[in-house]
Amino acid sequence: MHSTFDQKALTRQLAAAERRNKVKAFLLVLPLLLFVLASFIVPIASLVWQGGYSDTFANALPETSKLLGAWDARSPVSEDLVKSFVTELKASKLKDPAIPTRVATVVNREQSGSVSKFKQVMSASDLASPYKEKLSALSSEWDKPDIWRAMKIVAPSFTPRFYFQAVDLRLTAEGDIKPETDENAIHLLLFGRTLMVAALVTLFCALLGFPIAYLLAHAETKTSNMLLIIVLLPFWTSLLVRTTAWIALLQQNGVVNDFLVAIGLIDNDHRLVMMYNMFATLVAMTHVLLPFMILPMFSVMKTIKANLVRAALSLGATPWTAFWQVYFPQTIPGLGAGCLLVFILAVGYYITPALVGGQSGQLISNIIAFHMQKTLNWSLASAIATLLLIGVLLLYWLYNRLVGIDKMKLA
Amino acid sequence: MKYLKLDFPPYATGLEIAWFFAFRAICIAIFVFLVAPILVIIPLSFNKESFFSFTSGMLAFKPEAYSLKWYRDIFANGMLAPDAPLSLDWFKDSWMRSQWMIALKNSIFVGVSATAVATTLGTLASVGLSRPEMPYRGLITGILISPMIVPIVITAAGMFFFFSQIGLSQTYIGLVLAHALLGTPFVVITVTATLTSFDRSLMRAAANLGANPLTAFFKVQMPLILPGIISGGLFAFITSFDEVVVVLFLAEPDQRTIPRQMWSGLREQVSPTILAVATILILISLVLLMSLELTRRRMERLKMDAHS
Numbered sequence: 001m002h003s004t005f006d007q008k009a010l011t012r013q014l015a016a017a018e019r020r021n022k023v024k025a026f027l028l029v030l031p032l033l034l035f036v037l038a039s040f041i042v043p044i045a046s047l048v049w050q051g052g053y054s055d056t057f058a059n060a061l062p063e064t065s066k067l068l069g070a071w072d073a074r075s076p077v078s079e080d081l082v083k084s085f086v087t088e089l090k091a092s093k094l095k096d097p098a099i100p101t102r103v104a105t106v107v108n109r110e111q112s113g114s115v116s117k118f119k120q121v122m123s124a125s126d127l128a129s130p131y132k133e134k135l136s137a138l139s140s141e142w143d144k145p146d147i148w149r150a151m152k153i154v155a156p157s158f159t160p161r162f163y164f165q166a167v168d169l170r171l172t173a174e175g176d177i178k179p180e181t182d183e184n185a186i187h188l189l190l191f192g193r194t195l196m197v198a199a200l201v202t203l204f205c206a207l208l209g210f211p212i213a214y215l216l217a218h219a220e221t222k223t224s225n226m227l228l229i230i231v232l233l234p235f236w237t238s239l240l241v242r243t244t245a246w247i248a249l250l251q252q253n254g255v256v257n258d259f260l261v262a263i264g265l266i267d268n269d270h271r272l273v274m275m276y277n278m279f280a281t282l283v284a285m286t287h288v289l290l291p292f293m294i295l296p297m298f299s300v301m302k303t304i305k306a307n308l309v310r311a312a313l314s315l316g317a318t319p320w321t322a323f324w325q326v327y328f329p330q331t332i333p334g335l336g337a338g339c340l341l342v343f344i345l346a347v348g349y350y351i352t353p354a355l356v357g358g359q360s361g362q363l364i365s366n367i368i369a370f371h372m373q374k375t376l377n378w379s380l381a382s383a384i385a386t387l388l389l390i391g392v393l394l395l396y397w398l399y400n401r402l403v404g405i406d407k408m409k410l411a
Numbered sequence: 412m413k414y415l416k417l418d419f420p421p422y423a424t425g426l427e428i429a430w431f432f433a434f435r436a437i438c439i440a441i442f443v444f445l446v447a448p449i450l451v452i453i454p455l456s457f458n459k460e461s462f463f464s465f466t467s468g469m470l471a472f473k474p475e476a477y478s479l480k481w482y483r484d485i486f487a488n489g490m491l492a493p494d495a496p497l498s499l500d501w502f503k504d505s506w507m508r509s510q511w512m513i514a515l516k517n518s519i520f521v522g523v524s525a526t527a528v529a530t531t532l533g534t535l536a537s538v539g540l541s542r543p544e545m546p547y548r549g550l551i552t553g554i555l556i557s558p559m560i561v562p563i564v565i566t567a568a569g570m571f572f573f574f575s576q577i578g579l580s581q582t583y584i585g586l587v588l589a590h591a592l593l594g595t596p597f598v599v600i601t602v603t604a605t606l607t608s609f610d611r612s613l614m615r616a617a618a619n620l621g622a623n624p625l626t627a628f629f630k631v632q633m634p635l636i637l638p639g640i641i642s643g644g645l646f647a648f649i650t651s652f653d654e655v656v657v658v659l660f661l662a663e664p665d666q667r668t669i670p671r672q673m674w675s676g677l678r679e680q681v682s683p684t685i686l687a688v689a690t691i692l693i694l695i696s697l698v699l700l701m702s703l704e705l706t707r708r709r710m711e712r713l714k715m716d717a718h719s
Binding site for chain 1: 430445533542549553568569653660674677
């Protein structure tokens with residue numbers, strides 16, 4: 001009786017001690033976890049939020065926004081709507097003189113020419129009842145439903161339209177989904193191009209990385225250490241330095257063209273165009289990402305026993321069969337890890353395409369940066385970024401399943 | 412160099428010997444592809460002309476075709492009186508006003524602060540993660556490593572939105588926090604990797620001998636995993652020192668770093684000064700690589716000593 005009691009107490013004490021240890025371990029991780037949460041997870045969440053949220057119009061013209069929501073987008077606009085639009089737009093200028101322009105820019109993205117129409121309203125001084133007639137006196141455009149329909153699209157603060165835009169679809173004023181006009185439909189093209197470039201770069205890295213990893217893994221330790229430094233030198237060199245190097249090499253008057261002219265392979269007047277295009281993006285990205293392929297393959301190949309191949313040879317396999325049937329299957333974990341890592345990194349690449357890619361070598365990250373910095377269409381940038389993020393996280397999950405994130409090693 | 416002795420076994424066929432040479436030729440070509448672009452920059456930075464290519468004078472090794480003027484330009488660009496005689500005042504002027512000097516100061520300040528934050532938090536977390544009792548290890552490791560995987564443009568855009576809201580954009584604090592975040596995965600990966608070979612019974616021995624957990628960590632565990640911490644810190648530092656996108660999105664012009672300055676140099680005013688800067692950076696990365704190799708050797712020696 002007494003001993004059972006002791007056993008129970010002991011079990012309880014053990015459980016308590018284990019719990020304490022768990023809590024202790026967790027408390028050590030907590031500071032970094034909180035830091036990552038605050039400076040990474042929350043920002044990413046705010047980006048996803050921004051992709052479905054844009055309140056420029058609704059903030060400046062709240063009443064108009066409500067009336068536009070109630071309007072069916074077909075019947076002629078009501079006097080109430082026009083009146084609220086004009087008065088609220090005029091009033092918004094008093095709060096901040098930049099607001100009307102900002103609102104006009106937002107509407108202009110749906111209906112080009114809207115900025116100048118808004119300017120007419122802002123500069124007209126005698127706008128009073130009846131507003132509808134006064135506006136149509138300013139321009140016949142105000143009679144047409146188009147500009148009002150554009151406003152109806154941008155009026156709600158919560159909207160899926162940026163996500164539709166990110167895949168080249170448009171939300172119409174009636175709430176239908178239509179394909180984007182051809183000249184604006186560039187996002188799917190860029191997504192496709194990004195996938196293609198990432199796949200090609202992964203392929204090139206695998207082809208170039210395999211022999212090097214093999215050499216490193218099976219050379220003597222001294223030689224392989226020295227060669228490893230050669231592989232690591234580009235890895236440790238600034239990305240911008242490496243990109244600069246490719247500009248110096250590949251441009252029209254660059255080293256490669258000079259060399260080809262000097263040995264007479266090409267004519268001085270027909271120098272190759274290798275810079276500011278897709279070719280430059282592919283070459284520079286392959287160069288930058290190659291070490292990420294070599295290192296995981298190297299660490300796997302190092303563990304492959306040479307006597308397995310020797311056994312295959314002694315059993316009568318040709319060198320090719322021995323390599324392909326015995327050696328190569330054992331390298332798959334390293335090859336897979338390297339390919340997945342290079343692909344993940346390539347899909348999100350920004351700096352190299354921006355500097356050497358020209359028009360044809362731009363990737364999806366570049367259009368995100370373009371909308372962030374040039375068009376200031378932050379919601380569209382966020383929507384595209386969210387789609388890219390989902391893709392990358394799926395790949396990351398796959399990597400974790402196949403390789404294990406804790407297996408990731410840096411030489 | 413032993414493999415160049417070429418003592419093929421008698422049963423080697425002609426095809427095998429041919430493949431032996433072909434394979435080495437392929438490997439040499441790939442090594443050239445890896446290293447040559449970086450090495451080409453070094454002589455180009457001594458060009459007298461403002462080209463990114465070799466002039467005929469350079470190819471003929473004429474001394475007058477080479478010059479150090481782009482190195483001087485690193486110090487002089489942006490100075491009040493760049494043509495003044497070399498004196499203490501000249502260097503003071505350069506240190507205060509040269510574009511590259513301002514960038515260097517920013518880079519070092521942001522890099523060192525970010526590395527300090529990343530290394531401290533990262534090491535602490537790694538010690539926790541490598542404890543066998545750690546709950547949800549896989550999930551938490553996945554979250555902690557994810558800043559390395561998420562494309563930098565996405566991270567930078569998210570930080571721009573969030574940091575603007577809480578008043579951290581265009582501040583040094585925001586920049587340091589952002590760079591620290593980008594550096595932490597490297598610290599976590601290298602330190603947890605080092606900790607897998609750490610013998611945990613040493614900690615129990617220390618506790619048994621009366622050390623409190625803090626003393627045990629600083630006197631026993633930390634010295635043994637120091638190589639891992641150092642290389643993690645180095646990774647964090649070069650991550651910050653090489654980062655441009657977050658700086659583009661978050662920093663104001665006065666907070667530009669070396670990569671940011673190179674970025675605008677490559678996009679706007681292409682001048683060989685960039686090649687001179689690049690050469691210096693290559694030399695720095697060579698030094699870093701060497702020091703890392705030395706810590707690795709030290710670690711291997713320690714392991715050997717431990718096993719013998």
